[in-house]
Amino acid sequence: MDEPEIPAVAKALSLQAGICRNMGSPLNGELLDRAAADWLAGGPVKALMAPWADSNLRTQFDAAAPLRLIGSWRELALSGDDPAVSVAYDALDAAAIWAAVRVAMVEHRQRLARFMAHEPQTNEVRRSIALLGGFLEIAKATGLPLRCFEIAASAGLNLSWDRYRYRMGDVTWGDPAAAVRIDTAWEGGSPPVEARVSVIERAACDRRPIDLHDPDERRRLVSYIWADQTERLVRINAAIDVALANKVHVERADAIDWVRAKVAPKPGTASVLYHSVFWQYMPAESREALAALIAEIGAQATPDAPVAWLRMEPRGAAPLMDVTLTLWPGGEDRLLANAGAHAAEVRWFGANHS
Template sequence: MTDGPDTGTQERARAIFRGQVEACLMLGSPFTALFCELMAERLDDTSDFGRRALGWQGDPRTDALALRAAGAFNALARSGRAPELQALYPPAKAGPEALWRGLSAALAGHDRFLTAYLDSAPQTNEVKRCAALLGGALVVARETGLPLELLEIGASAGLNLGFERYRYELGLGRWGEEAAPVVIRSEWRGAPPPLEAGLSVVARRACDLNPLDPSKPADRARVLSYIWPDQADRLRVTEAAFDAAALMPWRVERADAAAWVEARLSEDAPAGRTRMLMHTIMWQYMPDETKQRIASAMARAGAAATRERPLAWLRMEPDGTSGSAAVTLTCWPDGGERDLGRADYHGRWVEWR
């Protein structure tokens, strides 16, 4: 057996688990908070999983180590291969000692599976973020009076790419068809978005470094494994979105975001539609060079935009303010950037300016 991780590396990893405890509690998942607390305090280097996690090669925060680990055990519990562990997961309410015994037994019996699961970054495809996308898209549609051509980066399985086909219950109003396959309930604070605006999508494309296919059970299982198991509503909405997306003709393309955006924006923009780039909670995971290339490509395309061929950039991304993400819109040919509001990371609420 090789030597275990050094103390400093282990402590960095444990600090990430401890930090995730607070985030999980804030976002309404006491079970995942307990899982991360146990990992921080009790995981050791006697298993391959423990050595890999505690000796993480790279930045454990940027790489979302705690969420990778939580996803690994949740995937095992959901698979039915570890019924003793599954019995401790929600809706059960296991205490810390019982849960740790189950986690330890899972490590002993399924070390290879759990360790391999750490290879992939989490992809949750949070469908309720569509509430913020809808609000921004309605603003664009009202102001341009044109249908949209959607471009999405970091799209995962593409569940949010069909956001205008869903039904929304926002507290202050409803939007969408009653028979829509997905219903999104999000608390809307502040002024309402322009729900009366005519919104249509005439084209859509998306990319991701690791695209998932909603029609493939393995890809579906992976996304669901990263959704915290005590959040039944998130699971319900995501499963409904998978069912809907599996029937759609589009699929997410495998590509680097910068190269893909540059290629799409180099294509002639048809008159009479608004080309809109959108993304949610993915900007922080990209290298600075990639971000700069995308911003430069948007600026160049924006300089060429006209009233007949407008360009919009809608994003929901962290900006340093704790507990929520900024919803920002830039439209060309005007080129002005607007702070539309803020949104909960999982889309539970939107606060509109």
């Protein structure tokens, strides 16, 4: 007799548990396994995951529903509003955390549900190392100063990509004294670190930008950094300090409207539109409209006023990301690299890869 099909919500929680383990978070792996079992048993997880009850597996992952759940617990822990949850998270004790959050999911259900109603805004700083190669390729190909426009920028931490220090295999790039230092498991050749980079303009937008001056919003941002990955926590806090020191500002705007108003070729500069782990959260019609708009802007490019579209986005439902560059005039897509979702590993192909 065939066993019954596991519902998509429980399957998504279990699959995300495996992904977390593979990405170096055994803590979240165990918590999500417990959450999957709780959902199947009709526990408090089921009520919080109700918005995705009828969604298929792909939709679960496109919405990052399992990550919203564990993010809501972590935000509660960081707030101090539930001492039992906070103490358990401080100890990184999965059994204690589960016991505490299982109670909290009942007592703080509305608060957790409000948190989960908005898509994750991780603003993973390490993704800048995957994007860096694209910026270097643009600088090398054009020889022009860069105007950088980031959409879905969250708190704008990756808007400061040129203020960080990087190690990519045997090569380095950036200010040796930079407070934010980023490395990764790098495979393949090296991007053109010899290219001269000058960022003369930078701007960003997000539908719901995070105000780093607001402690509640800052806590929401940090809550999506997995609690047992202390290196990431150190890095994001350093990047927040850099953003505040440089008065980084993210405008509240719809991506399509903002791109239409802000991004256009400018003689003597290379205009770069970029984003990371954003595309999946847009409705299909919005993706099509934005892609058409970017192509329209690219068609206006000239050799003296090139336009680039740089992005790091998922390949299907897998956690593998493609780093892709389109440069106009020309408009040919180039797969520069593959990267993990947090860019803990990057496989570099370079601009000549097709």
